[in-house]
């Protein structure tokens with residue numbers, strides 16, 4: 285306690301449950317001291333398992349976990365100097381808000397006056413002062429969530445672990461608490477490991493994001509990194525809303541190298557110099573985000589087809605256009621979007637297209 | 653009209669169930685000659701029966717022995733069964749299911765089967781004619797483990813993990829987190845154990861021969877069949893009434909939890 289900040293390092297960590305299920309496979313990453321690192325992935329990909337491994341609530345099957353300089357594989361949770369906020373808050377139902385927050389400190393024999401000071405300070409920050417005598421069942425979801433955060437803060441741990449702490453809140457409260465957590469991180473300056481399946485949370489809170497799928501790390505990078513330079517098709521498809529358009533096809537040489545997909549309905553010329561690792565005949569998947577699909581004139585169109593649906597979201601609209609057997613989504617200016625049934629002419633911004641190997645799903649290297 | 657009928661039926665039920673007990677209570681204050689008339693209104697009230705009981709029996713000593721035994725048994729059953737139930741419900745270890753099956757199996761073994769080996773053991777340990785011999789064999793029981801395990805299973809895993817992170821060891825989790833959340837089940841197990849221990853007659857009769865270590869039910873049973881009452885019904889009933897009183901009081905005091913526990917599935921499965 286009070287030993288300040290510490291980073292976390294996982295090296296080739298595996299978790300194989302008793303029933304043989306491999307929940308975490310060969311995971312290596314590091315959260316620097318004071319960093320806000322987000323673990324992002326779909327449901328069941330092993331995020332909670334990873335967090336519980338760091339907390340010491342599960343034992344690693346292989347690999348090492350370090351907090352600070354210390355290998356903590358065999359250190360029990362209470363000696364790891366961490367605090368965790370659980371998805372369902374896990375407040376002690378038979379204790380008041382005050383007692384919930386003070387419990388961990390009492391066990392650590394912190395003097396009464398100091399406990400009182402810390403609990404009241406945390407309550408002030410989280411606007412819980414008037415609720416200190418209530419029990420958890422007398423609180424709203426948002427208040428419970430804040431108590432759970434308060435219980436973590438008063439401990440002043442070296443590392444904070446959050447397991448989807450906002451997933452049980454309504455949309456408005458979630459935005460509020462997101463800002464709150466970002467502010468807490470700035471003020472406390474502690475290392476935070478934050479698990480979520482919500483990419484908006486990941487993008488807005490994370491200094492870096494670890495994208496996980498089926499227990500494996502897919503990519504580690506800043507939010508903009510993973511958004512603009514996804515390492516593989518999974519990351520590209522998981523991050524972004526509406527998701528990236530994918531079109532299967534192959535590379536052909538006709539008037540220069542081009543991507544031909546969807547039975548010839550989609551043809552995209554490629555600047556050969558930018559793509560060092562591609563060859564004609566190669567089977568690839570082309571990816572392009574909706575905002576890189578731009579309405580244009582019939583002459584300049586990369587693809588065209590009838591508009592299926594239009595979703596107007598205020599300033600922008602999502603245009604679903606039928607191209608061959610598939611649907612391409614474009615994000616367009618709501619003021620000038622075509623009506624359903626009309627033919628839309630769309631252009632793929634060639635500086636913002638991605639190519640993925642059709643077999644491995646790995647992104648193909650692009651220069652510049 | 654419907655209501656009236658309902659009350660009538662309930663009333664009849666009440667009389668059928670309550671009458672014997674009420675009669676017994678009144679009979680202990682009724683002169684011996686009038687008792688066989690099953691009257692609820694004796695011609696005069698008398699304390700003779702109780703006087704006789706207190707003269708012939710060391711009632712206070714028996715009460716004390718019974719209380720010590722029942723309380724000690726109940727306390728240790730609560731502690732030990734909840735430890736076992738916690739390990740079975742909330743900890744992961746090899747062989748957990750097997751151990752649970754074995755515990756369930758012991759429920760099917762009739763006590764009579766255990767009587768002789770247990771007695772031999774107690775004799776070997778030199779615990780005959782002592783309260784220890786009455787307490788130790790009953791310090792743990794399978795029913796308690798079953799009821800408490802069922803209740804502990806409903807406590808969320810994260811709550812226990814939160815306590816682990818907050819700094820609790822397993823025993824502290826059991827007593828500061830799990831216990832306060834399992835009060836109805838604990839009261840149920842406590843009451844069942846207490847009543848069971850209080851009413852036990854056979855085992856004390858086998859293990860204890862000296863009057864000073866006899867429990868109240870043992871004294872009453874020996875009094876009733878052993879001729880101490882000189883064949884009079886009144887003193888026998890008075891002694892039995894003394895025996896039932898603490899149990900009734902305990903039940904009235906705890907019944908709120910008792911019913912709640914059964915209602916919330918404390919015995920499910």
Ligand SMILES: Nc1ncnc2c1ncn2[C@@H]1O[C@H](COP(=O)(O)OP(=O)(O)OP(=O)(O)O)[C@@H](O)[C@H]1O
Nearest residue numbers: 301303305307326327328329330331332333334481
């Ligand atoms: N104790 C366990 N025994 C066996 N398998 C488990 C155990 N706990 C979790 N799993 C499995 O491990 C996988 C990962 O679980 P985990 O809870 O880590 O996922 P998650 O990424 O947190 O998902 P969610 O977003 O739904 O919370 C799941 O397929 C789950 O079924």
Ligand SMILES: [Mg+2]
Nearest residue numbers: 331332333447
């Ligand atoms: Mg989870």
